[in-house]
Amino acid sequence: MKIELSNFLDSSCSKMKEIVSILKKSFDYVSVLGTDCHGKQYRVNKKSTGVADSRWNERGFVIRAAKDGFYYEFSTDSITDTVQVADDFSKNSVKAAFFETENFKVKRLPIIEEEMLQADFRGEVLLNPDECNASQKILDSMNNIKNKIVAVSEKIINCEVVYEHVNVSKVFVSDKKNLSQSYIWSQGYLFAYATEDDSIKYNYDTFSGLSGMELLKDMESKCEDTAHTALKLLQSERIKPGEYEVLCSPEVTGLIAHEAFGHGVEMDMYVKNRAKSVEYMNKEIASPLVTMHDGAASAKHVSSYFFDDEGVLAKDTVIIKDGILINGLCDQISALELGVVPTSNGKRESFRRKAYTRMTNTIFSKGKDKFEDMVKSIKHGYYLEKEESGMEDPKNWGIQCVILYAREIKDGKLTDKYFSPVIMTGFVPDLLKSISMVSDDFALSGSGACGKGYKEFVKVSCGGPYIKARAKLG
Amino acid sequence: MNKYLKNILEANKELSGWKLKDIQTQSTEVFLVRKNINMIRNKKVHDMELTVYTESENGKYIGSASIFLYDTMTEPELKDAVNNAIESSKLVKNEYYSIAQPQEFIPVKLDAYFDHKSSEQAVKDIMDALYSKDTKQDVYINSCEIFLEKTQKILFNSNGIEYKDDFNKCYIEYVITARSNGDEIELIDKVEFSDFNKTFIENLIEDKFEIAMMRLKSVNTPNLVSCDIILRDNAVKDFFGYYIYKANAMAIYEKTSDFVVGKNVVKNSLSDKLSITLDPYMAGSTFSSQFDDDGVLLKKTQILKDGVVEKIWGNLRFSQYVNTQCTGNIGNFCVTPGKSSYKEMVRGKILEIHAFSDFQLDEVTGDFGGEIRLAYLHEDGGMKVFTGGSISGNINFEECSVILSEETVQINNYFGPKYIKLTNVSVTGE
Numbered sequence: 001m002k003i004e005l006s007n008f009l010d011s012s013c014s015k016m017k018e019i020v021s022i023l024k025k026s027f028d029y030v031s032v033l034g035t036d037c038h039g040k041q042y043r044v045n046k047k048s049t050g051v052a053d054s055r056w057n058e059r060g061f062v063i064r065a066a067k068d069g070f071y072y073e074f075s076t077d078s079i080t081d082t083v084q085v086a087d088d089f090s091k092n093s094v095k096a097a098f099f100e101t102e103n104f105k106v107k108r109l110p111i112i113e114e115e116m117l118q119a120d121f122r123g124e125v126l127l128n129p130d131e132c133n134a135s136q137k138i139l140d141s142m143n144n145i146k147n148k149i150v151a152v153s154e155k156i157i158n159c160e161v162v163y164e165h166v167n168v169s170k171v172f173v174s175d176k177k178n179l180s181q182s183y184i185w186s187q188g189y190l191f192a193y194a195t196e197d198d199s200i201k202y203n204y205d206t207f208s209g210l211s212g213m214e215l216l217k218d219m220e221s222k223c224e225d226t227a228h229t230a231l232k233l234l235q236s237e238r239i240k241p242g243e244y245e246v247l248c249s250p251e252v253t254g255l256i257a258h259e260a261f262g263h264g265v266e267m268d269m270y271v272k273n274r275a276k277s278v279e280y281m282n283k284e285i286a287s288p289l290v291t292m293h294d295g296a297a298s299a300k301h302v303s304s305y306f307f308d309d310e311g312v313l314a315k316d317t318v319i320i321k322d323g324i325l326i327n328g329l330c331d332q333i334s335a336l337e338l339g340v341v342p343t344s345n346g347k348r349e350s351f352r353r354k355a356y357t358r359m360t361n362t363i364f365s366k367g368k369d370k371f372e373d374m375v376k377s378i379k380h381g382y383y384l385e386k387e388e389s390g391m392e393d394p395k396n397w398g399i400q401c402v403i404l405y406a407r408e409i410k411d412g413k414l415t416d417k418y419f420s421p422v423i424m425t426g427f428v429p430d431l432l433k434s435i436s437m438v439s440d441d442f443a444l445s446g447s448g449a450c451g452k453g454y455k456e457f458v459k460v461s462c463g464g465p466y467i468k469a470r471a472k473l474g
Numbered sequence: 475m476n477k478y479l480k481n482i483l484e485a486n487k488e489l490s491g492w493k494l495k496d497i498q499t500q501s502t503e504v505f506l507v508r509k510n511i512n513m514i515r516n517k518k519v520h521d522m523e524l525t526v527y528t529e530s531e532n533g534k535y536i537g538s539a540s541i542f543l544y545d546t547m548t549e550p551e552l553k554d555a556v557n558n559a560i561e562s563s564k565l566v567k568n569e570y571y572s573i574a575q576p577q578e579f580i581p582v583k584l585d586a587y588f589d590h591k592s593s594e595q596a597v598k599d600i601m602d603a604l605y606s607k608d609t610k611q612d613v614y615i616n617s618c619e620i621f622l623e624k625t626q627k628i629l630f631n632s633n634g635i636e637y638k639d640d641f642n643k644c645y646i647e648y649v650i651t652a653r654s655n656g657d658e659i660e661l662i663d664k665v666e667f668s669d670f671n672k673t674f675i676e677n678l679i680e681d682k683f684e685i686a687m688m689r690l691k692s693v694n695t696p697n698l699v700s701c702d703i704i705l706r707d708n709a710v711k712d713f714f715g716y717y718i719y720k721a722n723a724m725a726i727y728e729k730t731s732d733f734v735v736g737k738n739v740v741k742n743s744l745s746d747k748l749s750i751t752l753d754p755y756m757a758g759s760t761f762s763s764q765f766d767d768d769g770v771l772l773k774k775t776q777i778l779k780d781g782v783v784e785k786i787w788g789n790l791r792f793s794q795y796v797n798t799q800c801t802g803n804i805g806n807f808c809v810t811p812g813k814s815s816y817k818e819m820v821r822g823k824i825l826e827i828h829a830f831s832d833f834q835l836d837e838v839t840g841d842f843g844g845e846i847r848l849a850y851l852h853e854d855g856g857m858k859v860f861t862g863g864s865i866s867g868n869i870n871f872e873e874c875s876v877i878l879s880e881e882t883v884q885i886n887n888y889f890g891p892k893y894i895k896l897t898n899v900s901v902t903g904e
Contacts, residue, residue, distance in 0.1 A: 047728060051538075073516075077545060103509055105509065274616060393847075423866055427862075
């Protein structure tokens with residue numbers, strides 16, 4: 001089923017063009033990004049139900065213009081009165097002069113150069129969650145999942161089933177570009193809370209993709225496993241701090257790709273001299289088994305758009321090839337300063353926020369090893385199965401990955417001994433160079449959101465194969 | 475309130491109630507790299523969030539659904555959106571709860587610097603304060619983003635509530651770089667406040683400069699296995715978040731908390747007795763408000779007294795579910811300081827963690843931990859500086875005691891001990 005562009009944006013195109021036309025008389029570059037994203041989030045737990053618009057919903061415009069090399073932006077939810085909007089924009093854009101003092105100078109950059117381009121992209125899903133009576137079907141399915149989870153054991157004191165879908169519509173208009181795209185992504189979460197004596201533990205599983213209600217079937221097939229693992233975590237132990245051989249699930253592999261390295265090659269960090277990766281360009285940074293990509297065109301997942309929030313068409317960027325760092329990721333404004341070509345990684349949290357260099361679908365390529373052989377090769381180590389969170393450190397290349405649980409591997413066998421939570425730390429090149437086996441599997445996950453610093457949350461996916469490495473665990 | 479919307483809501487017979495949060499925001503945003511202004515942005519937006527309620531089975535159940543509305547919606551679009559929300563709410567059958575009734579509301583305005591200045595002038599003043607100590611070659615502000623938002627919020631509901639509040643929010647995210655002999659390190663930090671204090675900003679940056687210079691001297695954290703530690707500032711605030719969550723009516727209703735009034739929640743007998751008060755009107759906090767999103771008027775509420783649960787707090791719905799008097803959602807909290815000074819805390823062998831990459835506390839399980847960006851190991855009157863490795867522990871481990879400092883700090887919506895000492899925490903290193 002094709003996803004149509006929102007009527008609101010369709011009817012706003014002429015006004016967006018009008019604004020570009022008016023402002024182009026006094027600015028060297030003008031673009032307008034229009035967004036209309038709408039969707040719902042459903043939550044069901046043992047005792048209550050919730051239906052609300054998705055927090056990813058947005059409707060508005062961001063106007064960007066440059067004069068004498070200085071870029072100014074204005075975010076607004078309405079461009080109905082184009083003359084007034086253009087007039088306000090012009091008046092506000094001169095604020096650079098107010099802030100420029102002996103201490104603070106305005107940065108002037110080259111003007112964005114674009115080629116003529118008109119293109120439209122419409123995504124497809126199997127089951128459109130916007131269809132008639134979809135809410136009833138979604139809630140029925142979620143209640144069924146909830147019942148299955150709580151039926152697993154009396155020790156499951158509660159569960160949370162979450163399903164969310166967002167219909168993304170965006171239009172980008174500049175002097176030379178006229179682009180539109182519409183697609184749907186969905187995500188789901190299963191949480192199972194288990195208790196015994198005074199202890200409470202939980203497990204969760206996530207689901208995501210460029211899909212519609214079909215995601216609920218995947219959730220249903222996994223839901224009892226989510227509960228069983230929560231029960232196992234009640235007996236989990238704390239890990240003895242130390243350095244171990246580890247086997248990472250595709251989910252944890254993705255977290256490493258994302259936190260350990262993806263953030264480190266976001267080239268707006270190069271502009272600020274904040275990225276250590278500059279020193280390693282065209283040098284060996286990882287095991288020769290490692291090839292890493294990022295791009296909206298690198299995979300089909302939640303961050304697979306047709307053009308980014310600066311109107312640059314999706315690309316597939318090879319970051320590491322056979323262990324050698326060969327490329328970074330770059331938004332358009334940073335590309336102007338660095339004199340490179342943007343890689344279609346300019347993303348905004350919403351029309352309200354600035355565009356930064358952001359990851360899209362960040363992946364390790366698959367290798368040739370078999371999971372079973374990887375387990376057999378470890379005398380004593382841990383299988384890091386479920387990620388919880390991570391934090392970047394692009395300047396100093398420290399890595400923090402919080403793992404919800406790990407399972408012990410002893411004498412080449414995966415045991416049923418669980419450890420929770422586990423914090424993996426280390427120095428990024430050490431970790432990447434220690435990768436000694438890469439499986440021939442591949443999986444992506446894209447639930448939740450990625451921040452930059454402490455804010456600017458955007459949708460990304462990451463993943464890859466199982467990898468074997470050495471890491472510090474605590 | 476949009477008259478057309480009001481008419482739709484008032485004419486609908488299926489609705490048992492509604493509330494509308496109406497927020498208008500204007501912002502000025504400046505993005506700096508070193509002392510160069512790389513971009514300036516402004517934002518002017520109007521957000522409306524409508525929640526509709528429908529009752530079923532003669533008031534045994536209540537359903538609700540929330541939607542966002544936009545000024546750019548046509549009248550038919552607005553009507554469709556409201557009707558769809560009503561249909562969604564009819565699919566929800568939650569235990570019944572009532573929505574807020576109007577009460578006498580006397581707006582109190584905390585005096586704020588930002589109210590008397592244009593946004594541009596205020597941001598300029600912040601820039602001057604931030605950079606006033608940035609005069610050295612070896613330690614400096616690498617980059618900085620300043621967001622100043624001026625917001626008007628009005629809350630309406632079907633029972634006649636119409637409460638209005640104006641507030642300011644300043645958010646600054648900044649990166650400090652320090653360098654020596656070809657080595658460079660950085661620290662990233664954020665600060666949020668509703669009122670401008672020049673000295674606070676200047677001291678903050680000076681303090682971070684000092685910490686960044688110390689990180690340059692750091693070596694890898696040794697594998698201490700188990701050690702007493704000191705948390706400070708943001709990590710302390712995050713640590714107490716566990717008790718705020720566990721004393722909340724929603725966590726109790728959903729069985730992720732076993733807190734009840736009268737329960738002693740400080741298990742280690744050597745720990746300081748914890749007292750926590752929620753304070754809706756904390757000066758300088760971006761969370762201060764006289765009313766919450768349900769329209770409940772807020773007042774100061776003590777939730778923990780000497781380590782014992784004094785009051786379960788929460789929003790209108792969950793307070794009714796657990797049968798406790800509703801406090802409303804209060805965004806600020808104060809922790810009563812302890813009697814130990816920082817000087818007393820650093821006696822013996824103890825690891826003081828100045829900066830984490832991201833301190834994490836799991837509010838459900840009480841697990842905490844994080845990668846160490848900078849730590850001082852105090853031992854026998856001397857001090858070593860470390861980086862790397864991690865700590866991990868659990869608030870409820872009986873061997874882990876919690877000592878509160880007498881020194882206090884305010885971090886946006888938190889006021890309380892600046893330091894806490896935890897015993898027997900797992901420390902991973904080289």
